[in-house]
Amino acid sequence: MxxxxxxxxxxxxxxxxxxxxxxxxxxxxxxxxxxxxxxxxxxxxxxxxxxxxxxxxxxxxxxxxxxxxxxxxxxxxxxxxxxHRLRSFPGPRLAALSKLWHAWLSRNSQSHLVLDSWRQQYGAFVRTGPSEITIFHPAGQEWLDGPLNRNARSDWYDLLLPSVQVFSRDPAVHVSRRKVWDKAMSLSYMKQYYKKITTHVLALERIISAKKAKPIVINDLIYRMTFDVLQDVGFGTMDIEAQKGAEVIGSSLSILGPLSPSPWILRIAFDLFPGVWRIPHWFKFIELTMGIVEKRMKNEPESVDVASFLIEDAHRKDADRASREAVYGDSGILILAGSTTGPVLILVLYCLARWPEHAEKIRQELRNVDYNDMTALSALPHITATINESLRLYPAGPSFGSRQTPPEGLQCDDVHIPGDIKVIAPRYSIGRLEEAYEAPHDFIPERWYSKPELVKDKRAFAPFAMGRNSCAGKKIAMSQMRLTVSILLSKYSISFAPGTSDEMFVEKEMKDQMTALPGDLELVFEELETPVWK
Incomplete structure (x- = not known):
């Protein structure tokens, strides 16, 4: 031998x-x-x-x-x-072997397009990883997050360890943190936040006005405004220069584009290679968050902010360790979640420039409304529907949001997914399903209120009806988007810059980095002869 x-x-x-x-x-x-x-x-x-x-x-x-x-x-x-228990599900063989294949295909941060190509090739239930099923069905989000679901958060949420926050995989921690967030987002406090948001939106409008109808790449202006809102509403401060803060957040999210499909790679990188590639950007974000929170804990602002409720909960006499530590974790979630508002707002403006007839419909709605009245503005159907329709085509999280099925598995109509399997229902693909929507690639805001028959499967409504979602962060985001769109449309017509060779560049270059990251949007804001609001 x-x-x-x-x-x-x-x-x-x-x-x-x-x-x-x-x-x-x-x-x-x-x-x-x-x-x-x-x-x-x-x-x-x-x-x-x-x-x-x-x-x-x-x-x-x-x-x-x-x-x-x-x-x-x-x-x-x-x-x-x-x-494997998933061996009978269709899907790419290399993805069944390892999520590294998905990560490689997503190296340019367009995982949403990778998944959508698999949908077109393999159907409604696709094995996209060794222990992962991606659901391309109108009811996908309902099965994952509906009121009767028993799914747990997936391994992705362990990227946030060791922080304690509202997205914890521990149900008890999530419930206790959600109570604090719900208190912070009560209607009386929302009205106070709204006043702060108004200040920053008006500041954005003054910058646009100073450009005198010259072409503007709107992305950086929007990101800086949303970061200012985050600081002011979230922490009652304006200590950090907006462009620096927006850059830190954007850089930290850049690592999630190619590596979100394989959280274990990020765990290894965080623990063993913190100085390699773009990984330092993640720790700069953590440093930014820690700095903001520590300054806030030393200085009480004159008006209410979201951090007030996190700090109050941490300082309770009977506060447990989780509540004390969650000040930092939930503050990080506040900044990350709030950062999605900027990209969504850019994409809404893109839609209004591409389909300007809806801008005029919104102006008609605004004529008898005071933009300072948050409740009146939220009752306008077309502006809310325009935002929802934009979210259908270009979701805030194109493929973000995964769950783990309960031990007994998950029944999806006549398809059974075994227990302890990671499941995903990507909003980008669901929003384009022929079986869910009439004319799914057309921009038709009316489908959300005057033409509900254009939504074939009502279960597909939930992921995109941002205006009707009570989630804490979305209340602030929706108010900010309505207000920004209202103030800009009341004074300006919005169009693509002259010489724009490809109007769809914004969506073609869109990245999927937990949140959407649209390509540069160059617009012209031309003052109306008769503004809606004087």
């Missing part, structure tokens, strides 16, 4: 045993760095010793380890392709 053979067979079998006996059981993404380090700590000293002593060929150490890893990888491949 060859002396090399035992050095191959035994470790090969050990790799298979380790995979089948250990790694296919439970979740390992949080421990990915520990697994990586353990193997490195075992292998590296042995290899060094081999090189120093040289009593045998180098393959005396290297070959067994290669055989061990080959055993693990071969066992994973055979199990995932031929014995």
């Amino acid at each position: 060859s002396p090399v053979l035992p050095q191959v067979v035994a470790p090969l079998c050990l790799g298979v045993i380790i995979h089948l006996g250990l790694f296919i059981r439970g979740e390992w993404h949080v421990h990915a760095a520990s697994v990586f380090l353990t193997h490195a700590l075992v292998f590296t000293p042995l290899l060094i010793k081999q090189f120093i002593s040289e009593p045998a060929p180098t393959y005396g150490v290297l070959l067994p380890f290669l055989a061990y890893f080959c055993g693990i990888l071969a066992s994973m491949a055979v199990y995932r392709l031929y014995f």
